[in-house]
Amino acid sequence: MKRLGMGLIGPGFVAAHHIDAVRRLGDVDVIAVAGSSQQSADKKAREYKVDRAYADYHAVIADPDVDVIHNTTPNYLHFPVVMAALNAGKHVISDKPLALNPDEARQMRDAAVAAKVAHAVTFNYRGNPLVQQARGMVANGELGDLSFIHGYYLQDWMTDPNVYSWRSDPTKGGATSALGDIGSHWCDLAEHVSGLKIESVLAELTTVIDVRYSSGVSAEAFSKGGSSERIAVETRSEDLGSVLLRFESGAKGCFSVGQVLPGHKNDLQLEINGSACSLKWRQEEQNELWIGYHDRPNSIMAKDPSLVSPEARRYTHLPGGHQEGWADAFFNVISDAYKWIREGAAPELKPAMLPTFEDGYRSNCLVDAMLKSHAAGGVWHKVEYFPG
Numbered sequence: 001m002k003r004l005g006m007g008l009i010g011p012g013f014v015a016a017h018h019i020d021a022v023r024r025l026g027d028v029d030v031i032a033v034a035g036s037s038q039q040s041a042d043k044k045a046r047e048y049k050v051d052r053a054y055a056d057y058h059a060v061i062a063d064p065d066v067d068v069i070h071n072t073t074p075n076y077l078h079f080p081v082v083m084a085a086l087n088a089g090k091h092v093i094s095d096k097p098l099a100l101n102p103d104e105a106r107q108m109r110d111a112a113v114a115a116k117v118a119h120a121v122t123f124n125y126r127g128n129p130l131v132q133q134a135r136g137m138v139a140n141g142e143l144g145d146l147s148f149i150h151g152y153y154l155q156d157w158m159t160d161p162n163v164y165s166w167r168s169d170p171t172k173g174g175a176t177s178a179l180g181d182i183g184s185h186w187c188d189l190a191e192h193v194s195g196l197k198i199e200s201v202l203a204e205l206t207t208v209i210d211v212r213y214s215s216g217v218s219a220e221a222f223s224k225g226g227s228s229e230r231i232a233v234e235t236r237s238e239d240l241g242s243v244l245l246r247f248e249s250g251a252k253g254c255f256s257v258g259q260v261l262p263g264h265k266n267d268l269q270l271e272i273n274g275s276a277c278s279l280k281w282r283q284e285e286q287n288e289l290w291i292g293y294h295d296r297p298n299s300i301m302a303k304d305p306s307l308v309s310p311e312a313r314r315y316t317h318l319p320g321g322h323q324e325g326w327a328d329a330f331f332n333v334i335s336d337a338y339k340w341i342r343e344g345a346a347p348e349l350k351p352a353m354l355p356t357f358e359d360g361y362r363s364n365c366l367v368d369a370m371l372k373s374h375a376a377g378g379v380w381h382k383v384e385y386f387p388g
């Protein structure tokens with residue numbers, strides 16, 4: 001079998017996990033990385049043990065040994081990077097959010113479909129075996145009619161006002177903070193597991209920390225910068241928000257996001273209540289699925305290949321009792337993307353779990369509807385989305 005070549009653009013925090021996942025596949029070579037400068041690319045290439053380092057992302061796209069581009073740049077670069085890769089006929093795996101707004105994302109979705117290449121967005125929570133178990137149970141009708149879909153994604157890493165990076169700069173991170181960064185994961189998960197689409201939203205958003213202190217250097221995400229001289233920057237994007245949801249089926253929902261909530265690290269929870277039973281999955285206890293009943297004792301299903309459905313089993317790697325985690329679920333998404341590439345990337349062959357640019361575009365539409373709902377004073381706003 002021909003080995004595939006991977007090129008990565010944007011070698012920061014999440015890039016390391018893209019590289020790990022690709023290396024774990026065993027039949028893909030990490031050919032090159034492109035960074036924000038030659039110095040930064042060289043440093044990262046040494047760290048990741050990659051032979052080629054480019055200062056300009058066009059060079060990695062033009063490299064004939066690269067079949068698949070992974071985009072892990074700050075959000076504002078997703079559009080130019082991904083469009084350039086698609087124009088060159090490369091398969092693209094982009095991190096989320098796909099774009100800064102629905103207009104960009106729609107163009108990216110259309111360009112990917114026209115290029116007839118594989119396209120994926122790393123909504124990686126889909127890759128957890130028990131998420132796939134939950135999805136299968138809903139699809140088989142085991143929950144009955146769904147009435148309520150709810151949860152949250154809460155973090156605390158932005159509690160300190162000295163946390164400032166491109167993520168807080170609207171020209172680089174986008175107009176939204178918590179909704180775009182982590183609300184996008186929650187909504188994708190809610191729609192993927194429930195099989196239902198969010199039809200309209202009512203959002204209440206807040207900026208708890210409205211002045212942040214920048215070190216003045218272009219800090220990577222999650223960093224607090226290195227300088228003691230700090231510049232005060234007014235922050236407008238939301239770091240806390242709650243959204244009411246109406247699903248197309250008539251089911252109701254709600255979720256909250258927050259990045260300034262001490263003690264909450266990556267506290268993502270999704271609960272779905274149906275007429276027959278309920279399901280709850282927490283990413284911080286991702287090897288357990290809670291199943292709730294009204295007429296018998298509740299139960300907890302463990303992530304155990306011998307207990308889960310065949311669809312979920314193919315995403316497990318270890319026997320029951322051995323914990324699988326974030327990186328395993330991330331690997332599962334990358335693995336499905338490369339499976340699709342190997343099989344020719346025809347739309348009908350796409351693995352059902354794999355999130356594509358269609359899902360990335362949809363996510364931008366959902367967040368946009370939430371921003372508009374809030375801007376209009378907290379009124380119901382219909383999601384404007386044009387399926388491909």
Ligand SMILES: NC(=O)c1ccc[n+]([C@@H]2O[C@H](COP(=O)([O-])OP(=O)(O)OC[C@H]3O[C@@H](n4cnc5c(N)ncnc54)[C@H](O)[C@@H]3O)[C@@H](O)[C@H]2O)c1
Pocket residue numbers: 009010011012013014015034035036040057072073074075077095096097122123124181219220221222
């Ligand atoms: N799927 C997930 O759970 C997840 C987790 C973290 C981040 N992300 C997403 O991944 C993306 C990157 O986030 P991060 O946390 O890794 O950020 P980061 O700041 O750690 O990394 C971004 C990297 O891009 C580099 N870069 C900047 N300009 C560039 C250019 N012109 N050419 C090439 N490289 C350039 C930066 O130097 C940096 O190394 C974001 O879109 C973010 O939303 C997703």
